[in-house]
Amino acid sequence: MPSTTDLVPAPRAVDAPARRVVPLTADTTLWAAPGTGTTERWLRAVLGPALGLPLRPGPEDARDAVRLRLDRALGPEEYRLRAVAGRGVEIVGGGAAGVFWGAQTLRQLLGPEAFRRAPVRPGARYGIPHQVIEDAPRFGWRGLLLDVARHFMPKDGVLRYLDLMAAHKLNVLHFHLTDDQGWRIEIKRHPRLTEVGSWRARTKIGHRASPLWEDKPHGGYYTQDDIREIVAYAAERHITVVPEIDVPGHSQAAIAAYPELGNTDVVDTTALTVWDTWGINPNVLAPTDTTLRFYEGVFEEVLELFPSRFVHVGGDECPKDQWRISPTAQARIRELGLGDEDGLQAWFTGHFGRWLAARGRRLIGWDEILEGGLAEGAAVSSWRGYAGGIAAARAGHDVVMCPEQQVYLDHRQDAGPDEPVPIGYVRTLEDVYRFEPVPPQLTPEEARHVLGAQANLWTEVMEDPARVDYQAFPRLAAFAEVAWSDLPAPAERDFADFERRMTAHYRRLDALGVAYRPPTGPLPWQKRPGVLGRPIDGTPPDR
Incomplete structure (x- = not known):
């Protein structure tokens, strides 16, 4: 399973307290709050076909769902990605852009298969490690x-x-x-x-x-x-x-x-x-x-x-x-x-x-x-x-x-x-x-x-x-x-660590x-x- 430490660019903070996994399967639903439509469309048009996941609409409280929401307390491009077993994956952004950048991090966490246009392992199960990622850009x-x-x-x-x-x-x-x-x-x-x-x-x-x-x-x-x-x-x-x-x-x-x-x-x-x-x-x-x-x-x-x-x-x-x-x-x-x-x-x-x-x-x-x-x-x-x-x-x-x-x-x-x-x-x-x-x-x-x-x-x-x-x-x-x-x-700067992360990014x-x-x-x-x-x-x- 891909590691949080393989992300490029590196996030600001990662908290991964348990070795548990949030599964993404054909039953995983997607709930999107108002104002997050660009990411909702991108997930269904790009990430879903890559993994063979329909990401059907579902209720906000569905088990192991993907949820998108806004929190104006965050900066416009800032996001928080929270993966909790039994609850699912929640991406919260200060603005629509923040939610979208959180979705790009989600894609990396799912492995190189998520970067293809069609599934290479039909019916495969995917998962996100239990964790919280907090991230924001240095420059606008x-x-x-x-x-x-x-x-x-x-x-x-x-x-x-x-x-x-x-x-x-x-x-x-x-x-x-x-x-x-x-x-x-x-x-x-x-x-x-x-x-x-x-x-x-x-x-x-x-x-x-x-x-x-x-x-x-x-x-x-x-x-x-x-x-x-x-x-x-x-x-x-x-x-x-x-x-x-x-x-x-x-x-x-x-x-x-x-x-x-x-x-x-x-x-x-x-x-x-x-x-x-x-x-x-x-x-x-x-x-x-x-x-x-x-x-x-x-x-x-x-x-x-x-x-x-x-x-x-x-x-x-x-x-x-x-x-x-x-x-x-x-x-x-x-x-x-x-x-x-x-x-x-x-x-x-x-x-x-x-x-x-x-x-x-x-x-x-x-x-x-x-x-x-x-x-x-x-x-x-x-x-x-x-x-x-x-x-x-x-x-x-x-x-x-x-x-x-x-x-x-x-x-x-x-x-x-x-x-x-x-x-x-x-x-x-x-x-x-x-x-x-x-x-x-x-x-x-x-x-x-x-x-x-x-x-x-x-x-x-x-x-x-x-x-x-x-x-x-x-x-x-x-x-x-x-x-x-x-x-x-x-x-x-730790270039050796960047090179190590690039081994995953090359894939x-x-x-x-x-x-x-x-x-x-x-x-x-x-x-x-x-x-x-x-x-x-x-x-x-x-x-």
């Missing part, structure tokens, strides 16, 4: 960035990753929908964004210095109904989807579709196509009223599709070369008294910050948006190390910590020659487990601005779902524990069909010999 933002712009992930793959996030108690999907290499969301008033911007003619294989190409078109996009489905599916799992529409850099796909968005006075934007390689692209949006009105139209449709409080506008890696020589850009700098090109980008970002705020939303962007000043209420994703997050928190801005040196999961997992497409820093499972989202330089008051943490899956070198799985797991499990559990300081990932990196290194079919990555020379990799 426990995120995963999924880059579908560089390599498109079909809708079913996104839904699968929402399930994987839920299984690890992650609650924010940062959906990177646009970049130089592709535009992935239908915008009805600007149809060429997907007609032209969602496909590129070919794709670089490996690092941008690689001589290898995949000489066939790559692309795809989500219709607005696809987006609605993704958002609804996430909401049922208490996951918020935060869309990212990248401006003013990382925009060549949009400019290829609508050349008037680019700096037409310094480059022939009609000759631009969707970019087919990686790195920092020189083609950025023109700081004109035409561009502002165009993207206001984009964001109007985005807000209709995504109810999230935050909307991400990118803002990173925006070269200023075209603006420096553009008469139009320079005239705008003088007109607005901005001083320089950094001020121009701050004006551009500030425009959309105010625009979003007027509609009840909050802007969030990469830490470059701090340059030139940041509007009140805007938040920062700190990716270039901790410095941006520290500066933002000290200035009173909320922060999500996602430093590339710690939690960029596209980076290699080992220094060995067998690692597929080795880019970036070496970041092992233990490295991720010792990531600390709150910099020690912050005062307690400043630290309250750290909303949480996020792991980022940039997909330049992830050409299919198996490669995404390989880069994400098992490190995403370590990240999930960092974001959820109240762990000690990094040097004091759950196997049942889910996750193509993770084994602890012993890549399997023969996970290697990609001859594909260039970035040499291990200590230089920072490109985002």
Whole structure:
């Protein structure tokens, strides 16, 4: 029988006083209090079919039942799971989300069979050890960035990753929908964004210095109904989807579709196509009223599709070369008294910050948006190390910590020659487990601005779902524990215990069909010999 001590992420407190078991059988009923419907539906749709248990409705006082209820004395995501022989299993949450996270713990307690889609042992009896688990998350933002712009992930793959996030108690999907290499969301008033911007003619294989190409078109996009489905599916799992529409850099796909968005006075934007390689692209949006009105139209449709409080506008890696020589850009700098090109980008970002705020939303962007000043209420994703997050928190801005040196999961997992497409820093499972989202330089008051943490899956070198799985797991499990559990300081964390618990968790990932990196290194079919990555020379990799 699975052990409470095998849970990932680790719970806050466990009390298991007796070696008794609460059985779950075909006769087990499910009672759900008002407000717990998302978990009730999930248990019947996912856990029941996996174990062959109908989980029929039954009275609250039925023997050995599963009961779901709310207790507003608990925090919104806090839960208490109580398994008592003769009484059954009770999951109490401070809110609907807390009940749902308790159900994820219940699933782990039932063994790897609970992670399948149909029973492997029809008629088997399952049980939960007599115990009480009390648990709550450390952070309210426990995120995963999924880059579908560089390599498109079909809708079913996104839904699968929402399930994987839920299984690890992650609650924010940062959906990177646009970049130089592709535009992935239908915008009805600007149809060429997907007609032209969602496909590129070919794709670089490996690092941008690689001589290898995949000489066939790559692309795809989500219709607005696809987006609605993704958002609804996430909401049922208490996951918020935060869309990212990248401006003013990382925009060549949009400019290829609508050349008037680019700096037409310094480059022939009609000759631009969707970019087919990686790195920092020189083609950025023109700081004109035409561009502002165009993207206001984009964001109007985005807000209709995504109810999230935050909307991400990118803002990173925006070269200023075209603006420096553009008469139009320079005239705008003088007109607005901005001083320089950094001020121009701050004006551009500030425009959309105010625009979003007027509609009840909050802007969030990469830490470059701090340059030139940041509007009140805007938040920062700190990716270039901790410095941006520290500066933002000290200035009173909320922060999500996602430093590339710690939690960029596209980076290699080992220094060995067998690692597929080795880019970036070496970041092992233990490295991720010792990531600390709150910099020690912050005062307690400043630290309250750290909303949480996020792991980022940039997909330049992830050409299919198996490669995404390989880069994400098992490190995403370590990240999930960092974001959820109240762990000690990094040097004091018990990585040996985490590894021990991962031996059980690998069986759950196997049942889910996750193509993770084994602890012993890549399997023969996970290697990609001859594909260039970035040499291990200590230089920072490109985002």
